[in-house]
Each structure stands twice: as C-alpha cells, then as structure tokens.
Amino acid sequence: MTPNANPAMLRKVFTIDAVASILFGLDLILFADLAAAWFGGFSADFYMITGFVFVLWGIDMAAVGWINSLRRRFSQAVVYVDAAFGVLAVGLLAAYFQAFTALGVAMMLAMAAAGFGFARYKQKGIGNPAELRMA
Numbered sequence: 775m776t777p778n779a780n781p782a783m784l785r786k787v788f789t790i791d792a793v794a795s796i797l798f799g800l801d802l803i804l805f806a807d808l809a810a811a812w813f814g815g816f817s818a819d820f821y822m823i824t825g826f827v828f829v830l831w832g833i834d835m836a837a838v839g840w841i842n843s844l845r846r847r848f849s850q851a852v853v854y855v856d857a858a859f860g861v862l863a864v865g866l867l868a869a870y871f872q873a874f875t876a877l878g879v880a881m882m883l884a885m886a887a888a889g890f891g892f893a894r895y896k897q898k899g900i901g902n903p904a905e906l907r908m909a
Contacts (some may be wrong), residue, residue: 784849784899788839791856791892792832799828813878815870853896860889 802809802825810818838844838852863886867879874882 779901780899781845784845784896785839787892787895787899788835788845788852791896792835792839794888795828795832795835797832799825799830799832801825802828812875813881814875815866815873815878815882849896849900853893853900856889856893856896858889860886860893863889 802821804825806818806822806825809821810816813821835852838848863882867874867882867886871879
C-alpha cells in the first residue's frame, strides 16, 4: 500500500465484496436449478459449483479485508483477480451468447461490472503509486 492509500475505504470495499459474494454464492447453491432455467448458458451443476466458488471467494475477501497483514500483502493481487473476473464474464458472454436468456445476459453484464467496479474501488483504496512520483 502507498502513503496515499485509504485503508478504511479499502476495508469497506472488501467487506461489501465479501457480503455480496457470499450472498450471491448461497443463492446459486440453493437455487441452481432455477438459475439454470432463468439465466441459461450452463447446467445447474455449473451454477452450483460457481456458487461454492463465490462463497469461498467471499470468505477470502472478508479475511483480506479485516486482517491487516493479509490486506497489505494481497490487496493488489485481488485487484488483478477482480479485473480478470470482469474480463472472464465478458468472454463467457461473448462465447456463449446464444445460450443465455435475456436475464442471463443482464446477469453476466452485471457480474462484469461488479468485477471491474470492485477492482477500481479497491485500487482507489490501495492508492496510486504514480501519484507519488508526480508529487
């Protein structure tokens, strides 16, 4: 983290990401059949496995957000993973567009926006090293 970092903001963004990921993951686990019917694209098993991944990611985000040593060590890597998630969501949508319903397309676009948004706000909380060089 840089001297121009905002640790309180970063902690809040990690907490919001954790809560959203866990809730979305639990929804996918509990309602995998419904998700497959409403969103299309993939089988119910895929949505259930994705739900478990989201729950684990949410637990990880809570740990990184609230444990200072983890936050200092892994925050930048998490920004890259969030951005990669946004790219993956857009890529899956492009590759399997015909298989998704209209609601599925909206969900994939929302997931991409969430990935990019979380990456942006986590980076803002970490601070920008380029700002230090300009000062």
